[in-house]
Amino acid sequence: MMDNTLPSQNAGLAALEAQLAEDLSLLELPAKSWVPRRQHEGEEVRDVVVIGAGMCGLTATAKLVLSGIDNIVTYDAAPEGQEGPWVTFARMETLRSPKILTGPALGLPRLTFRAWFVAQWGQAAWDALDKIPKNQWMDYLVWYRKALDLPVKNDVRMTSLEQEGDLIAVTVEGAETGRILTRRLVLATGRSGLGGTYVPEMIRTIDPRFWAHSADDIDFDALKGKRIAVIGAGASAMDNAATALEAGAGSVDMLIRRKEMPRINKMTGIGSYGVVQGMHRLPDLWKWKFFDYTARTQTPPPRNSTLRVSRHENARFFLDCGLESMAVEQNELVIETTQGEMRFDFLIAATGFVNDFDGRAEFANFAPFIRRWKDGRETPEMGRPRASLSDAPDLGPDFEFREREPGSCPMLAHIHCFNDAAMLTHGKVSGDIPAVSAGAERLVQGIAASLFAEDVETHFKNLQAYDTPELQGDEWVDATPSLHEGASV
Template sequence: MTHTTSAGQSGLATLEAQLQQDLTFLELPAKAWVPERTYQGNAVRDVVVIGAGMCGLAATAKLVLSGINNVVAYDAAPAGREGPWITFARMETLRSPKSLHGPALGLPQLTFRAWFTAQWGAEAWQALDKIPKDQWMDYLIWYRNVLDLPVQNNVRMTAIAFVDDLIAIDIEGAETGRVYTRRLVLATGRSGLGGFAVPEFLQGIDRQFWAHSADEIDFAALKGKRLAVIGAGASSMDNAATALEAGAGSVDMLIRRKAMPRINKMTGIGSQGVVHGMHQLPDAWKWKFVDYTATTQTPPPRASTLRVSRHANARFLLDCGIVAVHQDEKGLLIETTQGAMHYDFLIAATGFSNDFSGRAEFAALAPHIRTWADGRYTPDMGEPRSNMLEAPDLGPAFEFQQRVADSCPLLAHVYCFNDAAMLTHGKVSGDIPAVSAGAERLVRGITASLFAEDVETHFSNLVAYDIPELQGDEWTDSTPLIKQENAL
């Protein structure tokens, strides 16, 4: 389905023309309005976005459309490989309904549906069940190109520093050096500000015997091997299925729960109320929602589960907690609540951590970032889950807040537009359904702060503006006539 015929190319060209007309009618992108800045002879960016996956693209697009033109997005991946879609996302299709508008920012011609039907037609759209993940990547590539977004690939941020009233970032790769910017957006995806969540029982185990589900994994090398996969979520199913399809000798799903979760709670209550109301709730209610969904857990998609269970050499071991893991020259001995088991390799589908203290590039930020553990959480809210306590306590536009007042004022110019923002802002900076709402919230905040920071310049521009609307010949001065009538 990803192959585009000549008719499809023609349809796509028509769609792109319609999109450009819509943008023209809406006067988008808006005219540039942010004053230019330099620092010691160096140009200063208005905003730098780190990450050009879906969230990074949506944020960059909204910034540009809002007239903040001096923007760049950096991504460490090569062009076309940003985000998880064709790297560690090993499902066959997206889990989100095909009709969700995703990063379209309220522009109908920018939706996946418009892009798809322009190439393959309405009948193919009706026949489509879920969006193939590779096709979603193709759509995001088109999204970036049709909006001509300023993205630079193969560039990695290595450090952040605060210099006077600016943020300095050090980068390496296709572009190397120091870049100065007024605002910094961290659109760093699922890994957020931390990285892989690794269970304590895997600490010290040689990496030749295990991988995290988001690692690059040589599945061909697992052919004929005995494999264990930890977890019962979507990622665990996708990795287990990929291994089985690559010829793994056997795959055991080690599932701590006594029963598989079956109901996707948050999807069931999805609404515009959730999107726009969750971040306005009192802290106790935010915690209650996230804590409850963590307790009930999100089930893996039915298709992903069937993709595993259709293999005769796959087993689902429920009520099977891991006590300890030992390694020897033959592989792994895993002690479980159901006894000891031997495996050649293990995949840990254990998610990600919000602990940003171990990331070298965030070293200048980490000591100052206020988290939910710093007074926002109180014991009466519920269980003190570590990954929730580690979450940053963000302001209304995703900006970081200081742990200690006045210790790092410029921290408010750095924005957490990634999965780590969920506890404060809801699911608007990581998942497809509400990413446009998240980008809108983010950019409104950045726009307001930049305008306020330059208020003297904007007022001077107001005073200096001298293009007359009236030329002086639009009326006749009646004052002399009135004076003459009054004299009579």
């Protein structure tokens, strides 16, 4: 692994930024600002507000700005440089993704992770790099935002949404407090941003001193010498188990319901331009088949994360080990499993996330109207309902929410769900690194088209009013009079 502590070559980075500026200039980017400004009762109206400045929010913001939609602002509740999971609850050493992915670069070579890396540490270091250290990915995202001078405000949480005429009123709290009016809203709020962490009911009833979700802020030092159970077999299960072991946990038992560990990363295996551009146009049944199959076969944890656990002698893997009941007895967590009774001091539930708009106060005004796949998209041919898919929002072609009852909340058409929850409708273009640029392009094309259509009268008036001549009138001589003259002779 590359030594992440090597000082970067700032001269190289400055040169890269100059090249990026040159590339943007050659491509005439950012495009000229073109959306007519609006006011509402004397208040400024934004064209777009983006909530979330993680990878998806930054890519969407960049694409908006480059497309000449620049009266926008992006808010993130996290402090600058701590957006998303990378330096908070992501406990892996490196990304799972291969280093060559171009991710958020939007087709601009100088905006890639590779360009950023080589500019600072050189080609030999790039060749030697195996996977990208997770903190370094965060550093790259911080640079990306600065290099494009994106309008991001940190430490600002969106706390509620309301309709205000044909606009959306966004209430924010934190470093900025108040209400912002916007014509379009993009929710780039990440995996937990439309719902929350998923914890099985059996665990939720236990005193919270005895358990945490893998995305919680866990005090691993307090787990020194303790007996830990980790529920799950995904990447986060391994990363949390490894972190506990490295922090000196007495033992870590992985309790895995499946008889076999999933071994094949199916969707990655068929990744292609066709999948990226074609999935969202497939009939519902095909979309369902792809994602139901991958949910069933499951994504394996990365090999290096699994080895990071299994190299510890005090780590054990219990497969075919389902949870039957759980209780706290004399300061011990007693778990009845399909393999018998087990006793622990602490449990980490690496059990994923859910889409549950109803559970989030900030969506209270819109959640009841949001159409999900279970509201009529599912058909008997899709087989057994699967909650993780059935609860997914049933989105339109531009990631916009749709109404459960037509006419009940037209404003939903102006709220775009650019996060993991869009996967069933749009494919994996708004959550993971590989196709985030394609997702942002689809999103911004849709927003641009709908803003243009909404302002069509203004654009037509502008067409009529435009009076800058290209021809001065002295470029030609009208032959018609001489023709007439000839005819009369």
